[in-house]
Amino acid sequence: MIAEAGHYALVLALALALIQSIVPMLGARWGDPALMNVARSTALAQLLFVAASFAALVTLHVTSDFSVANVFENSNSQQPMIYKITGVWGNHEGSMLLWVLILALFGGLVAAFGNNLPLSLRANVLGVQAWIAGAFYLFILITSNPFLRIQNPPIDGRGLNPVLQDIGLAVHPPMLYLGYVGFSISFSFAIAALIEGRIDPAWARWVRPWTLMAWIFLTLGIAMGSYWAYYELGWGGWWFWDPVENASLMPWLAGTALLHSALVMEKRNALKVWTILLSILTFSLSLLGTFLVRSGVLTSVHAFANDPTRGVFILLILCVFIGGSLSLFAGRASSLKQGGLFAPISREGALVLNNLFLTTACATVFIGTLYPLALEVLTGDKISVGAPFFNLTFGPLFVPLMVAVPFGPMLAWKRGDLYGAAQRLMAAGVAALIAVAVAWAWARGGSALAPLAIGLAIFIVAGAVSDLVERIGLLNNPVAISLRRARGLPRSIWGTAFAHAGIGVALIGIVCETTWNSEFIGTMKPDDVIRLAGYELKLDGLSQQLGPNYRELVASFTVSSGGERLAAMTPSKRNFTARGASTTEAALLSRGVSQLYISLGDPTPDGAITVRIYHKPLVLLIWFGPVLMAWGGLLSLSDRRLRVGAPKPAKALRGGLQAAE
Amino acid sequence: MTRKQRRLTLIGCSLAVLAFAAGLVLYALQDSIVFFSTPSMAAEQHIAPGKRFRLGGLVQPGSLVCRGDGASFEVADGGAKLPVSYHGLLPDLFREGQGVVAEGALDASGTFHAETVLAKHDETYMPKDVADALKKQGHWKDDYDSKLAAGISGKSCAHGDG
Secondary structure (H helix, E strand, C coil), rough: CCCHHHHHHHHHHHHHHHHHHHHHHHHHHHCHHHHHHHHHHHHHHHHHHHHHHHHHHHHHHHCCCCCHHHHHHHHCCCCCCHHHHHHHCCHHHHHHHHHHHHHHHHHHHHHHHCCCCCHHHHHHHHHHHHHHHHHHHHHHHHHHHCCCCCCCCCCCCCCCHHHCCCCHHHHHHHHHHHHHHHHHHHHHHHHHHEEEEEEHHHHHHHHHHHHHHHHHHHHHHHHHHHHHHHHHHHCCCCCCCCHHHHHHHHHHHHHHHHHHHHHHHHCCCCHHHHHHHHHHHHHHHHHHHHHHHHCCCCCCCCCCCCHHHHHHHHHHHHHHHHHHHHHHHHHHHHHCCCCCCCCCCCCCHHHHHHHHHHHHHHHHHHHHHHHHHHHHHCCCCEEECCCHHHHHHHHHHHHHHHHCCHHHCCCCCCCCHHHHHHCCHHHHHHHHHHHHHHHHHHHHCCCCCHHHHHHHHHHHHHHHHHHHHHHHEEEECCCCCCCCHHHHHHHHHHHHHHHHHHHHHHHHHHHHHHHHHHHEEECCCCCCEEEEEEEEEEEEEEEEEEECCEEEEEEEEEEECCHHHHHHHHEEEEECCCCCCEEEEEEEEEEEEEEEEEEHHHHHHHHCEEEEEEEEECCCHHHHHHHHHHHHHHHHHHCCHHHHHHCHHHHHHHHHHHHCC | CHHHHHHHHHHHHHHHHHHHHHHHHHHHHCEEEEECCCCHHHHHHCCCCCCCCCEEECCCCCCCCCEECCCCCEEECCCCEEEEEEEECCCCCCCCCCCCEEEEEEEECCCCEEEEEEEEECCCCCHHHHHHHHHHHHCCHHHHHHHHHCCCCCCCCCCCCC
């Protein structure tokens, strides 16, 4: 009964989406407020029905109703409750349902909080949202219905893939989807602007918070996925340039560029056409990501869907939306008016440079990800494009971008003073040189480039700090005045500083982990001691334990340093009976932001066990950086300007802006 | 500067960056991509020793020899076999008779030295390259999946029930 209700709710949502995709847009065309207002009610009702449908699937999983195929394949009666729930989106059908739920959520948010948008813009935006939603409801209902029943219900389910039975995976997909799907809003706004043929700085003010929100979630989602891979896959790697990872990195790069270009458009009314194009491209890359992951075209550890009809369907959605939006763009872009002028050396110029490098880097990732697929289709040759390709292409493009990061906020709008900015960055430069010297003197082994990269990272962090110091006048004023100024500083300034510093922090982590990581791989018997990076690790013994739905082999280690006992570490190997698969549970010990990492291999006949032990210096900074970036984004999102500025209607605001300048 | 000059500066910069990126991509595509082969493809193509490639196939039953710090085994695709030696920990799901993808290079004696070994991800997943290659050569057995589902698995380096 619940399954049928969930299925029916989804069909109703599709019907609502069809109404919403036609009626409000006709209303906007004919200038009929009654028709335009339909969008608001249908968007909210759609959210209600999709939520009901999702709730139905969750209920089926929680109550272990194995007569439903989806539950049978991805759940098991012995599975802990939390994984019964996360199992809902740990599979293809469920995760697509989560995808449309989030899409409906964003549509609902625009409907509920978009009262201050011009009526026709809101109607068009929600109309475009409904096109996307309708396409994906159809996709789910036709090719991936999660509510299918099995004729003869089995007694127990097959269980969720053990690798996915992890708390990191509980949070990672929703976060990532909030990011992916969040970009649909800026896409819809861009299409609506093209349909209306009108775009102004107020448009950018409406779009920026949505883009920022999506970007924050995507940043956290990617970081979370990377940390999950680090501790769950058992080889201590945190980024593999796997196509599935690239699929989330591409919208992130384009979205980061969009955030910055929307800033130029909002402040200076320039780069309009480019911003619209970026909005379209960012969401197109999100769709491409969905296609890559969901169609099973990739050879990848992530691909847990494998059905060609689905692939063709998503490819069709992809072609229609990307092709359609780009055609609309080509037809209408020239009618958008030219924006403000600026000199090459200026804040705008710096942001253009940022966009140039980000989109080019995104293009190299795009080529590296799709080239193997294209080559296989065209010639039948199978190749893999791995880390060496991306290090060679992505790296050199990111270095100049990172060098430029501290300069951006120091330059004035319209016409900047590069020499002045360089002078103000003198302190940061000196800090960077000291960092290079210290890293050089302290480092043993590793690449000669590593100290330089550390210097670059310190330059970015120090540059962000010196921008703040300068703005609050810390050096020229008494501390009390500076503090008052710091409080008065717009939150977006703080946001910029945190986000930029986050890049530097992440870079330090990346460089230290890859260059000065030490490892031991070999066999150990009980009471053996391994010395690694100043720690002694003693294997106390092995034992068997029974978990809720697995058996595990646990190794107990005692970690000490200089004779002093620090902690116990218990890595384990779990064997899941329902699936006959096993996972490696690495043990992690954080010392500051560095970590000791132990993962188990197989036991040998003579009672020993193979182990991998890593010492990863400053590794936690890799994920702390993105968290800082997301925090910066959050600060920026809470800026008064974005909340207060947006409600004014376009005409009044345009007048206001001119008056202000 | 006039609007035109500014636009030209912008376009010039963009083209320079794009050309730089295109150069990098072309250079990287020449040097750092890795081809995929099965043992019979490797035998046909006479891959030179030292050239990196990905070797895919099934782990030949009865060929696995475990050492403390690694293992040696044979990868077969029905047509040919290739001895592989690997230093390091084999993945959790590595078993005789199952699909595997190894990346590395041949030495002068014709042994494949693997630097990384990927086993299939769970009991229903087979590396796509391997499955495609086996199907193409007609060695794909339809009962392969059902055998796996029934939990018949070969020897691994694991002992006891770990």
